[in-house]
Amino acid sequence: MDEIKDNFIKHIENGICNGAEWKIISKNNIYHDSVGFRDLSKNQPFSKDLIYRIWSMTKPVISIATMQLVEKNYLSLDSTIDSFLPQFQEVKILNKNANNINEFYISNNIPTIRQLLLHTAGFTYNSSDNIIGEEYEKRKIFLPGDTTLEEEIDNVSKLPLLFDPGSQWHYSVSIDILARILEIITKDKLINILKENIFHPLEMHSTDFFIDESQNSSLVETLEFSKKNKQIQNLSLEGRKLINYFYPLNNREYSRGGHGLFSTANDYSKFARMLINGKNNKEKQLLSLETLINMRSNNLDKKLFPLEITSVNTIKDEKYINDLDGYGWGLGFRILMNNTESNKFGNIGEFGWSGYASTYFLVDPISQLSAVLMMQIIDGDRVVKQDFYDSIFKNLDSI
Numbered sequence: 001m002d003e004i005k006d007n008f009i010k011h012i013e014n015g016i017c018n019g020a021e022w023k024i025i026s027k028n029n030i031y032h033d034s035v036g037f038r039d040l041s042k043n044q045p046f047s048k049d050l051i052y053r054i055w056s057m058t059k060p061v062i063s064i065a066t067m068q069l070v071e072k073n074y075l076s077l078d079s080t081i082d083s084f085l086p087q088f089q090e091v092k093i094l095n096k097n098a099n100n101i102n103e104f105y106i107s108n109n110i111p112t113i114r115q116l117l118l119h120t121a122g123f124t125y126n127s128s129d130n131i132i133g134e135e136y137e138k139r140k141i142f143l144p145g146d147t148t149l150e151e152e153i154d155n156v157s158k159l160p161l162l163f164d165p166g167s168q169w170h171y172s173v174s175i176d177i178l179a180r181i182l183e184i185i186t187k188d189k190l191i192n193i194l195k196e197n198i199f200h201p202l203e204m205h206s207t208d209f210f211i212d213e214s215q216n217s218s219l220v221e222t223l224e225f226s227k228k229n230k231q232i233q234n235l236s237l238e239g240r241k242l243i244n245y246f247y248p249l250n251n252r253e254y255s256r257g258g259h260g261l262f263s264t265a266n267d268y269s270k271f272a273r274m275l276i277n278g279k280n281n282k283e284k285q286l287l288s289l290e291t292l293i294n295m296r297s298n299n300l301d302k303k304l305f306p307l308e309i310t311s312v313n314t315i316k317d318e319k320y321i322n323d324l325d326g327y328g329w330g331l332g333f334r335i336l337m338n339n340t341e342s343n344k345f346g347n348i349g350e351f352g353w354s355g356y357a358s359t360y361f362l363v364d365p366i367s368q369l370s371a372v373l374m375m376q377i378i379d380g381d382r383v384v385k386q387d388f389y390d391s392i393f394k395n396l397d398s399i
Helices: 002-013 055-071 113-118 131-138 149-157 174-186 190-199 213-218 265-277 289-295 382-394
Strands: 019-026 029-036 091-094 104-107 223-226 231-233 327-329 334-336 351-354 360-364 369-374
Touching: 002 019, 002 029, 002 382, 019 265, 019 382, 055 113, 055 174, 055 190, 055 265, 055 289, 055 351, 113 174, 149 174, 174 190, 265 289, 265 360, 265 369, 360 382, 369 382
Parallel strands: none
Antiparallel strands: 019 029, 019 369, 091 104, 223 231, 327 334, 334 351, 351 360, 360 369
């Protein structure tokens, strides 16, 4: 564990990281530490009780909530989304090589719940390099912090899908669509669903779409890694970037499916541990092991590989590495299928996900290990996460 801290100190000295907190649990051993500063002026040290915007690490939580409802027969993985969202009864698909969003055809191939979980439903993201993503941005889809999930999904439904459902893998707002469906079938707010079925049983008391004003001082400031200067800096809101999604602190009505949660290293570690056997620390079963094994297994056809997430800001120079090289996708997580040149040490079957501001988690069922890394750096240098990952798997025998 000293190697992990030494690496972070090196990255801080080199200006590519300001600070980090991590919690690793291996069998009965717990390693929880932090290093660095919360701000560029180095006035606020990182501690082990901080709150983070976890961005896309919201998605696995929604995925678990979905599969809990599947187990309770509220819905089926093969249900089409128009069963819950009638605005999707007529699906528009963008023509191949279309020059504008009006070049589409009507399809009766309606996305399914499974395809939402797998990111094969045909949706996209504002920052993606395609004309539908560009239109999301023009229409300010998901940018406001005072709109409801219902309003945003209605906005999405007015635009064509990027491709025919099931024909491609493309990381997208599909989990936001899924979150709205959970609200419809339970006739409840998303946060209530999550609290009742996940947060309360796991005692995740600091995880919510809302933080009280008294907790504002515990929220870590978000910074940005400049690819041009190779240093962290204050945020720049220019350009088509997901940082332009408003992520409000104190709005109790706010909720999203693909981002939006605030959490802590302690809380998210409880969630990650549950993903090993489906149980909380009191042996209550939140999800069956059979369902978990399915979720953390590759569910994609080989024709959809290789997986890759890019944006209008992606620079594919000689140093570019596809972080998903060697990975497949389950029902909510990346799944390591093959070791690659950029991932030599991970155990096959390791799974997890990450967040836009450099939060990250992994679970290795083989070694009964979970690891949560918390930072708040938009577009962080991948070497920081890679060193954390490699240090864990190179030293598994001693953890």
